[in-house]
Amino acid sequence: MHAGGTPSWVIRENASRSVLLALYLREVLAIASPVELPRLRDVGAIGDRLEIDQHDLLERQWRAWWAMTVEPEAHPSAVPLELVDAYGTDVALPVSEAEILAAAIVPHAEAARAWAEWAHQGYRTASAARRGDSYRAYAGTIAEHEREVGRRAHSFELNVEVVPFTQPGVWWIGAMTVAVTDSLRSDASAFDDAIHPIIAELA
Numbered sequence: 001m002h003a004g005g006t007p008s009w010v011i012r013e014n015a016s017r018s019v020l021l022a023l024y025l026r027e028v029l030a031i032a033s034p035v036e037l038p039r040l041r042d043v044g045a046i047g048d049r050l051e052i053d054q055h056d057l058l059e060r061q062w063r064a065w066w067a068m069t070v071e072p073e074a075h076p077s078a079v080p081l082e083l084v085d086a087y088g089t090d091v092a093l094p095v096s097e098a099e100i101l102a103a104a105i106v107p108h109a110e111a112a113r114a115w116a117e118w119a120h121q122g123y124r125t126a127s128a129a130r131r132g133d134s135y136r137a138y139a140g141t142i143a144e145h146e147r148e149v150g151r152r153a154h155s156f157e158l159n160v161e162v163v164p165f166t167q168p169g170v171w172w173i174g175a176m177t178v179a180v181t182d183s184l185r186s187d188a189s190a191f192d193d194a195i196h197p198i199i200a201e202l203a
Helices: 017-028 052-070 099-130 133-149 188-202
Strands: 009-014 081-083 092-094 156-163 170-174 177-181
Touching: 009 133, 017 052, 017 099, 017 156, 052 092, 052 099, 052 170, 099 156, 133 188, 156 188, 170 188, 177 188
Parallel strands: 009 156, 156 177
Antiparallel strands: 081 092, 170 177
């Protein structure tokens, strides 16, 4: 998207299956981090937790996978990746230093993939109902920011992941990626107010 001529801005909005899968597995595996992120609606821990040392290692491996999932170009794996068979082509983990995570997520594959598909389709349905509102939401906020600061917006890129969190808000989950609650995204006025500080930080 362009704010007219140069500079330009690019905003990509989605509910990526890879991000949704990682967040679902965060819930069912009782992973606390990132502590600032709220929990998903109607999803909770399943099964027994690992011993504390193993669980700490599971959390570290999940955090590394989360960073690669959110912004793979900024967080490339130091070792080759391999697909986790139970997830088809949806999940690829490092061939080393991810063994505990790989073992822990396999029993949840069917439910995780079904939930991620359900959440993704829910986003697509809501997005289609907004009919072009996505451009208006961001372009309007950028125009308002430009009026406030008295200059053109700087060029920037932003990824927006729409997620069914339990509480409304916007959270940074990467250097140029935020997660926004689906209910907030559906409220045009509230979303404008919430995304404005993000745009101001970038533009």
